[in-house]
Amino acid sequence: MTARILALLAASSALALSPAHAADKDASEKPAAAPYEANSASKRFSGTFGGRSVSYTATVSEQVLKDDKGTAKAAIVTTAYVAEPRDPNRPVTFLFNGGPGSGSLWLQMGAFGPKRVAIPSDARDDGGPPYPILDNPDSLLDVTDLVFIDPVGTGWSHTIGDTDPKDYWGVTQDAKSVAQVIRQWLSENGRWNSPKYLGGESYGTTRSAAVVNELEGGYNDVSLNGVILISTVLDFAAGAETEGAELGYITTLPSFAATALFHGKASAPSVEQFVEEARQFAIGPYAAFLLKGQKASANERAAIRGELARFTGLSEAYLESADLRVTSGRFYKELLRDRGQTVGRLDSRYTGKDYDNAGEYPDNDPSFYGIDGGYTAAANAYMRDTIGYKTERQYVTIGGVSDWDWRLNGGRDSDAYLSVAPYLGRALRENSGMRIYVGQGWYDFATPFFAAEYALSRTGFPQDRIEFHYYDAGHMMYVRDEDRAKLSRDIRAFIRSR
Structure with missing residues (x-):
């Protein structure tokens, strides 16, 4: 009997030390993943914008998005320019480009940031480096703080851990993440009661409408004073060139x-x-x-x-x-x-x-190939070397997303007849303090000006709060020096007239 008990004890000990049990023990004692540490860099500068001298802080930082359990899912990089001393009542404008899949370098280094890349203004190729990075007196920093947002898959923004980036690649999914970034930035910087503007270019105007819906479409509102649409595409049927479609x-x-x-x-x-x-x-x-x-x-x-x-x-x-x-x-x-x-x-x-x-x-x-080299080089040089943002990631200028989900809120709508314009019509009707600025180039076929006029003149849009401005260039009108200055004046007046 004693021998049998000893044998069972020995077998039990051997089982406890078997590889399977050892693995179970190791798994149960495996330490939890360390909290994600957001990357950032910040530096103080001064400049003259709109004829006014402004001291400001430039900050490139990751806004970490978490799920309901507090798990970090994505890091979206923002580049913020905030005037000093800080004023909680000063306007703040959130800006992004389009694609979908484009970083915000175009608006930042071409139009509204405190520095700009100098490329030929007369529709010639930008050639090879070095590309001059100049002070930009046309920046809007004299009238508003600026926050440029690179959605997941653009710029240096990325998912964290095993999060699938496709969770963020869709009209609604993308808008939800950008709206979350805006809410977090407002909380972290004490700016909930500041006048707020939202601005996008190209697909960024589509994103603007969808983000407006996320910010103002419920009861936990982030109300906006204005939406800035540059090279507008809201109703995709208006420009569709498919058999049987005549509107395009x-x-x-x-x-x-x-x-x-x-x-x-x-x-x-x-x-x-x-x-x-x-x-x-x-x-x-x-x-x-x-x-x-x-x-x-x-x-x-x-x-x-x-x-x-x-x-x-x-x-x-x-x-x-x-x-x-x-x-x-x-x-x-x-x-x-x-x-x-x-x-x-x-x-x-x-x-x-x-x-x-x-x-x-x-x-x-x-x-496109006439401008892309200069912008990519300038954005990397300025944010890495001047502001001091350190990362091993490559800046994704454009093309960093795939399999975009064009359905709205999981519905059956597709790019065959996708229109986010009604989001803006509803916001205008429900927010009497909101206005829309529309900037269009005569020579833009990516987002034709007449298609923008069509989309924003449908039933349900208060026409007295929508203003159109036209420029003697194309999709990125700010590549032309005269139109960059005009664009700056027009938007500056739009912000001041709230």
Whole structure:
């Protein structure tokens, strides 16, 4: 009996020390992961903006987003410029770019930050480094503090641990995370009662509308004084170029006209007059013709073809072969084919040279490869070396996201008919103190100005609180020196007039 008990005890001891049990013991005693430590850098500067001398602190920092259990899920990098001494009643403006998947370097280093990169102002390629990084007297720091936000997958922003970045890649998911960053920044900096503005460029205007919905769509509101929309895209059907969709041909025609006039393929006293003529033709005779489809008469077709040729600078023979429906991509290639050049998508003032002169579409967009090198170099040099932000991560300029979820709030809407414009209409109706500024370039095909006008003139938008401003450049109008100064003056006046 004693021998049997001793054997059982020995077996029990061996079992307790078996690899499986040892692993269980190690797992149970494994220490919890250390709390995530946010990276940041800060430095004091001074400068003259809008004619006023301002002392300010520049801070590049990670805003850590946590779940309900307090687990760190993502680190979103913000670059904040705050005037000193700090004033809790001073306006603060939150800004971001678009993509989706673009960092905020464009607005920061091109338009509103205290420093800017100097690239050619006359639609020429930016060439090679070094690129001058200059004081920016057009920064808005004289009238508002500035917080630039890089959503997950852009800039240096990233997920933490095993968090899937796709959790943040969607219209609604992205808006929720940006709204959370804004709330945290307001709390950490004591700015809940400050006048607040939200500003975005390109898809950043889509994001602005979705973020407004997250900030003001419930009862735990962050009320805004204004929304700044630069190169606006709110209703994606307004610019859709798919078979059977006619609206896109209407909304891009005034941009065709502006571009044809700029390159000497049309004649008119001014771009303002010519695009107004194109607007009226597009929304009137051309829209009626498109709606009739194959039921339009031969005489009506001939009249439309002649006017399209006048506005677009394209031959009637080419227009007829395109069934009087010319897509933007074909226009970029065809307008200057006789010169062996293409025109840009982001800014059709820019021209490019393709491998050959055949084909329907350009090899690339000369208005993007004409500026990207300078902005990327300047953003890294300024934030790393001047402000002192240290990281081994590479700054994602654009293209850092994939498989974007275009559905709104998990619904069935997709980019086939996605419109976030109603979010802004509701916010205007429910917040009498909110206004909208819209800035559009004549030569922008990524977000045509007539499509923005269409989206914001629908039922439910108080028109007296929406103001439009136009610029003699394209999608990023601030690359042109005169328009950067005008943009700054216009937005400065918008903020001051609250």
